[in-house]
Amino acid sequence: MNNILFVTVGTTKFERLINKILEExxxxxxxxxxxxxxxLQIGSGNHQDQNLKSLSDDRNACIKFNKxxxxxxxxxxxxxxxxxxxxxxxxxSHAGSGSIIESLENDKKLLVVCNEDLMDNHQFELAEKxxxxxxxxxxxxxxxxxxxxxxxxxxxxxxxxxxxxxxGNYLKKLISKNS
Amino acid sequence: MSIKTAVVLGSGxxxxxxMKLLSGTDLNLxxxxxxxxAETDKMSVEKVKQLEESTNQKLEYQIxxxxxxxxxxxxxxxxxxxxxxxxLYSIPLMFKLKPELLIVNGPGTxxxxxxxxxxxxxxxxxxxxxxxxxxxxxxxxxxxxxxxKILYSLRIADSVVVQWPELKQKYPKSVxxxxxx
Numbered sequence: 379m380n381n382i383l384f385v386t387v388g389t390t391k392f393e394r395l396i397n398k399i400l401e402e403x404x405x406x407x408x409x410x411x412x413x414x415x416x417x418l419q420i421g422s423g424n425h426q427d428q429n430l431k432s433l434s435d436d437r438n439a440c441i442k443f444n445k446x447x448x449x450x451x452x453x454x455x456x457x458x459x460x461x462x463x464x465x466x467x468x469x470x471s472h473a474g475s476g477s478i479i480e481s482l483e484n485d486k487k488l489l490v491v492c493n494e495d496l497m498d499n500h501q502f503e504l505a506e507k508x509x510x511x512x513x514x515x516x517x518x519x520x521x522x523x524x525x526x527x528x529x530x531x532x533x534x535x536x537x538x539x540x541x542x543x544x545x546g547n548y549l550k551k552l553i554s555k556n557s
Numbered sequence: 558m559s560i561k562t563a564v565v566l567g568s569g570x571x572x573x574x575x576m577k578l579l580s581g582t583d584l585n586l587x588x589x590x591x592x593x594x595a596e597t598d599k600m601s602v603e604k605v606k607q608l609e610e611s612t613n614q615k616l617e618y619q620i621x622x623x624x625x626x627x628x629x630x631x632x633x634x635x636x637x638x639x640x641x642x643x644x645l646y647s648i649p650l651m652f653k654l655k656p657e658l659l660i661v662n663g664p665g666t667x668x669x670x671x672x673x674x675x676x677x678x679x680x681x682x683x684x685x686x687x688x689x690x691x692x693x694x695x696x697x698x699x700x701x702x703x704x705x706k707i708l709y710s711l712r713i714a715d716s717v718v719v720q721w722p723e724l725k726q727k728y729p730k731s732v733x734x735x736x737x738x
Contacts, residue, residue: 389569395648438580459678475696489585507721540695540736542581545718548734549582552688552716553560553658556663 381414384466393423393520395472395491396517400427405446407526417462418452418454426508468529473501473516477509478481484535489529513537562717563674565658566594566601574694575662576608577738588617591654595666596622606616621654623647623666636665644669651677655684661714662692663704674712692718693731695738698724701731 384453385399396418408416418450420430429443432450440453456462460480461471469479469486481488490505505516512535517525564579566572584590594601597650599651603618609616624643647669659674661667671691677683691714693705698721701709709728723735 389562474570475694475738476570479695500696500700501704503700504696507698538736540720540738541576542577542579542737543693544581544734545578545737546582548718548732549660549690550586553586 379412379469380465381412382417382466383408383413383415383468383470384417384419384462385470385520386419386477387421387461387472388419388477389421389455390472390474391421391423391492392472392491392493393425394519395470395493395522396420396423396430397426398522399447399470400425400430400450402446403523404526405448406407407523408448409446410467411526413448413467415449415451416449417466419456419459419462420452420454422454448489470522472541473505475504478504478514479540482508483512483539485537487529487534489522489525490514490516492516494518511535558585559588560657561589561591561655562658562660563593563651563670564589565659565670566592566598566604567662567664567666568595568598568601570696571600571663571694572601572604574692574738575660576604578660578662580612581737584612584614584616587658590616590618592618592620592709593650593670594620596624597621600730621650622693623650623670639666640669644673647673654686658687659687660695661689661690661708663694663702665704667691668704668707671708671713679733686712688716689714690716690718692737693720693724695720695736697721699727701728704720720726 387395405454425516433439433452437455442451464482466486469481470489470491471481473490492502492505508514509516515525516530566575584602623715624646651670653674661671671689673689678687691708693701719725719731719733722733722737725731
């Protein structure tokens with residue numbers, strides 16, 4: 379246990395989630411859940427937190443600060459999030475399928491937060507389905523606190539990854555058919 | 558025997574899923590591969606290089622750039638304009654590439670390419686017959702995406718592959734192989 383919480387919004391803009399994470403009640407809850415460090419991959423946008431305002435738009439910029447007794451490390455993007463993902467004991471992620479699947483493939487405890495502000499809200503579908511299969515827990519920004527609090531009582535099922543060879547075999551058959 | 562293939566990389570998660578799908582194929586069968594990428598999308602170019610490294614297969618590929626037809630969050634209204642631009646840019650490209658197999662998985666950027674290949678190869682016979690394969694994103698559990706619906710209902714795609722049994726039930730002509738990515 380590294381006591382690390384990793385929050386990722388991918389290449390999207392999801393200011394609400396980052397703002398929410400840095401609210402007092404979430405930080406206090408994170409401490410109660412024994413987290414010591416929060417790593418934030420914040421993407422683009424203007425965030426409320428004063429510390430984050432000093433983070434430049436440079437892709438490789440990274441800052442560290444303390445808030446409510448937690449060590450916070452924040453950056454906009456990294457070429458690979460894998461290292462931070464692997465270190466984490468819990469991942470809080472936007473609903474992008476890449477992020478969901480990479481977390482599950484690495485056997486991470488995962489809480490997915492859907493962005494209600496997106497035009498096309500199909501992303502609820504995957505999170506909902508995978509929550510139904512007990513692979514993850516999903517929430518919105520508004521009920522994040524409640525879901526996070528309830529996390530220790532959750533039973534997560536072992537994730538069965540997808541099999542791209544099924545596609546390879548299918549494609550091979552398809553191109554050998556002459557029609 | 559290999560088949561001349563074109564693959565549209567739709568950026569972000571679409572590109573990620575496409576790379577996984579391709580990692581499950583015997584890449585010797587699909588050469589050369591012409592990747593079609595939105596001009597603003599640098600990440601997809603990186604992913605192609607990573608695919609070569611991770612599968613240890615030498616690809617014979619080229620990257621072709623086109624205009625992006627819709628960014629995440631863009632309104633439907635301005636989408637119409639950018640889609641028309643994307644179509645105009647894709648005509649000479651598809652004519653030049655003349656793929657025998659076109660693999661796409663969304664988003665909207667892939668529709669102009671599919672439409673043009675379909676018309677050029679099935680209606681006008683300007684280019685040889687091309688099979689169009691659309692793979693719906695794992696994100697879609699209950700409903701096809703708009704792209705998927707268009708390619709499925711107009712029968713532009715020879716094959717619409719879905720990743721959840723719920724979709725197969727709702728769209729009986731689709732193909733369900735299991736979770737792929």
